[in-house]
Amino acid sequence: MAESIPASHGDHEVGHHEEQGFVSKYLLSTDHKVIAMQYMFTGMAMAVIGGFFAYAFRMQLAFPGMDVPGWGLVTPNDYNALVTNHGAIMIFWVAMPVLIAAFGNYLIPLMVGCDDMVFPRLNRLSYQIFLLSAIVLMASFFVYGGAFGGAWTMYPPLSAKAEYSLTQLGSTIFVLAVALEFVAFLMGGINFITTAMNSRAPGMKLYDVPMVVWMIVVASILFMASVGPLIAGAIMLLFDQNLGTAFFDPDRAGDPILWQHLFWFFGHPEVYVVLLPATGIVAEVITTFSRKKLLAYRTILYTVFGTGVLSFTVWAHHQFVAGIDPRMAHVFTVTTLLISVPIAEMMFVYIGTLYGGSIQYTTPMLWALGFLVTFLIGGVTGIFLGASGADIYFHDTYFVLAHFHYTFFPIAIIGTFAGVTYWFPKMFGRMMNETLGKIHFWGTFIPFNAIFLPLFYLGVAGQHRRIYDYSAFPELAQYQDIRVFATSALLVMLAFQVVFLWNFFHSMFRGEKAGANPWKANSLEWAAPSPPPHGNFPDGLPECHRGPYEFSHPDREEDYWPQNQPA
Amino acid sequence: MLELLIPQASTFAGDIDFVIELIFWIVLFWWALTQGAFCWLMFRFRRKDGVKAEYIDGSETYPKKVITWAHMAVLVFDVVIVVYAVQVWHNVKITLPPAEQTVRVIGQQWAWTFVHPGPDGELDTADDIAMNDELHLQVNTLYHYKLESKDVLHSLSIPAFRLKQDAIPGRVITGWFETTKTGDYLFQCTEICGIGHALMPARVLIETPEQHAAWMAANSPVSVAAQAPQAPVAVALGAPVQE
Ligand SMILES: [Cu+2]
Ligand SMILES: [Cu+2]
Numbered sequence: 001m002a003e004s005i006p007a008s009h010g011d012h013e014v015g016h017h018e019e020q021g022f023v024s025k026y027l028l029s030t031d032h033k034v035i036a037m038q039y040m041f042t043g044m045a046m047a048v049i050g051g052f053f054a055y056a057f058r059m060q061l062a063f064p065g066m067d068v069p070g071w072g073l074v075t076p077n078d079y080n081a082l083v084t085n086h087g088a089i090m091i092f093w094v095a096m097p098v099l100i101a102a103f104g105n106y107l108i109p110l111m112v113g114c115d116d117m118v119f120p121r122l123n124r125l126s127y128q129i130f131l132l133s134a135i136v137l138m139a140s141f142f143v144y145g146g147a148f149g150g151a152w153t154m155y156p157p158l159s160a161k162a163e164y165s166l167t168q169l170g171s172t173i174f175v176l177a178v179a180l181e182f183v184a185f186l187m188g189g190i191n192f193i194t195t196a197m198n199s200r201a202p203g204m205k206l207y208d209v210p211m212v213v214w215m216i217v218v219a220s221i222l223f224m225a226s227v228g229p230l231i232a233g234a235i236m237l238l239f240d241q242n243l244g245t246a247f248f249d250p251d252r253a254g255d256p257i258l259w260q261h262l263f264w265f266f267g268h269p270e271v272y273v274v275l276l277p278a279t280g281i282v283a284e285v286i287t288t289f290s291r292k293k294l295l296a297y298r299t300i301l302y303t304v305f306g307t308g309v310l311s312f313t314v315w316a317h318h319q320f321v322a323g324i325d326p327r328m329a330h331v332f333t334v335t336t337l338l339i340s341v342p343i344a345e346m347m348f349v350y351i352g353t354l355y356g357g358s359i360q361y362t363t364p365m366l367w368a369l370g371f372l373v374t375f376l377i378g379g380v381t382g383i384f385l386g387a388s389g390a391d392i393y394f395h396d397t398y399f400v401l402a403h404f405h406y407t408f409f410p411i412a413i414i415g416t417f418a419g420v421t422y423w424f425p426k427m428f429g430r431m432m433n434e435t436l437g438k439i440h441f442w443g444t445f446i447p448f449n450a451i452f453l454p455l456f457y458l459g460v461a462g463q464h465r466r467i468y469d470y471s472a473f474p475e476l477a478q479y480q481d482i483r484v485f486a487t488s489a490l491l492v493m494l495a496f497q498v499v500f501l502w503n504f505f506h507s508m509f510r511g512e513k514a515g516a517n518p519w520k521a522n523s524l525e526w527a528a529p530s531p532p533p534h535g536n537f538p539d540g541l542p543e544c545h546r547g548p549y550e551f552s553h554p555d556r557e558e559d560y561w562p563q564n565q566p567a
Numbered sequence: 568m569l570e571l572l573i574p575q576a577s578t579f580a581g582d583i584d585f586v587i588e589l590i591f592w593i594v595l596f597w598w599a600l601t602q603g604a605f606c607w608l609m610f611r612f613r614r615k616d617g618v619k620a621e622y623i624d625g626s627e628t629y630p631k632k633v634i635t636w637a638h639m640a641v642l643v644f645d646v647v648i649v650v651y652a653v654q655v656w657h658n659v660k661i662t663l664p665p666a667e668q669t670v671r672v673i674g675q676q677w678a679w680t681f682v683h684p685g686p687d688g689e690l691d692t693a694d695d696i697a698m699n700d701e702l703h704l705q706v707n708t709l710y711h712y713k714l715e716s717k718d719v720l721h722s723l724s725i726p727a728f729r730l731k732q733d734a735i736p737g738r739v740i741t742g743w744f745e746t747t748k749t750g751d752y753l754f755q756c757t758e759i760c761g762i763g764h765a766l767m768p769a770r771v772l773i774e775t776p777e778q779h780a781a782w783m784a785a786n787s788p789v790s791v792a793a794q795a796p797q798a799p800v801a802v803a804l805g806a807p808v809q810e
Contacts, residue, residue, distance in 0.1 A: 149762065256736070293624060321731045330653050351601065351608065376601060383648065396757040
């Protein structure tokens, strides 16, 4: 890779940045910032839907058979469709578009100091296909038979045969929507990798690239390398559903386990695909608000590469008791526990970065620290599930459910809020309200723990997943109080999101004006005006003179040192 | 610890609980250490007026040492966990000790069928006892199970045994367990299998040899047929019957 390639690449159609009308500016734009906002608002809308689903099925769990306000009676069919689509939406239509596509699109060109993505039209097409996939998914709730309810993992034969799932159209639409979404992100991924590698500002060496950009690049590589088998699998499943093929049909020499391999070969790297951008955001936020250089930039980078490679070798830990050759569990136990090493190291480096710092407890910082606290619990509880002997008991219990919510919630929700509150001044040129921000943080963080810590307990007590009513299980029915408690905590958490929505939209128009660099941070996006105009850097593209984390340098009066400032 | 919540009713339940508790203490140690250091740092290095943060540029050896030490320690604990987990897994899922009795477990949308061998102790004979949603076992007996599915994936789960195994249509999966305690235990389906997934609770009834013999005598199709004059004579005499 060349050390630096001039950042302007005027051979595409946004080389001239003139004023545009509303439609071409906001709906058909090829500007990376507008596309980022499209992804973010679509992701937020989907998060509202996914959260509403969680509300509906948690209400059913707490008060079986009740008429849930806003939904009505949750039938077994509804319940399965709700949990299935809640999972799929939160991962594929919230975490992916917001963490990778929205932040990737917004931050990469600004942080590497160029005027737009390398392939702006591809970028626009990527969003349009993504939007289509979201609409297709939602359509499945309105077709005959209702939405698919065979879990987001879509295991055949349940997903493959209408006589089993009872949702002929719903299953097909679900698989189709997921496949479309993958196509959208393949296009996005190409763009992120190419732009970050080829459009870096003059002087920006690979080790000067901010961590969040690296993380999104590695995440995109992981995604693109792992999704191929699953897209192929999805097409095979569509054929099984509609064209009478028998790839996964055991009655006609197909193999349902094959699907599980294709799914989890993608599914496990996918965890890191969404995890890495979130940890990147956290790296930016904790360095800025502790006024500290990242403790070990290269160590983190290498742990990320190590994690990325290892993440392709752990998938069958989801299938220990699924009927694979039991000897395979030995291999996958070793690889799964091995992956705890780089991730633990990353946590140590992040926490160690605070040492000697001058920590400002702003709202974004609270979210970043909250990420570390919750993700730590998610990480350590994963050990129980990666160890084959212990997983026999925990597999498909609420312990698993609580574990992955302790990883995905910090990633998709806490990490996102850290990023949104941190870059909001850049995105909209105004500050968010700090008091409301802190109320929202505590109103989310405390109820989150109140929802999911008790669910670990239920899992240990043997409560299995995806059951709409536990009253037929006397050993489990006795824990009804805990279910009511978790649901109440969820209601509190959802209520506090109104504070965020108010703060977000109010501050967008009425917030205090933010300057170009309100947090006194170093990376290049803060050199652009807030909000950056079309073309990003009206005073000419920046040059880069140093790494992004030169805080509190002893030779300087100021405690920050922007990357673009000449020495 | 775990047996306070869920009884242990198989020989390997205690082994699995041991692995779980071992991991629990290791993980608790790491969590407390990390979270403790984290809290201390957050408090100690909060912003104070006029105090500038330190500039640690990565060339110092001290932080590297700390991280290397932690890295090695994580690795050592990982090895310990792997050794115990793999051992237990091997015992439960790979070895197959000789059976004293064999039962067939069949999942379908949405019920379990348990086929017991009957008084002759053999499966697939006329005296087999098939029951829905009730698995009758004798205490202190080593069983093989033959797990099948008629339609989609299901999963056999008996929390008191700490046992779980998915059922796959088109395959017969053989495994084992040895009962240790009489009682009435929960049997769940833990793999989503359609809209009736929640409607598949079953019971595992572990009986003393006397209770078990009595149950068998009362339910064996042969003895039932012998008492019932309207049953075909051929069946009562134990001649082969068509399924
Ligand atoms: Cu995994
Ligand atoms: Cu089931």
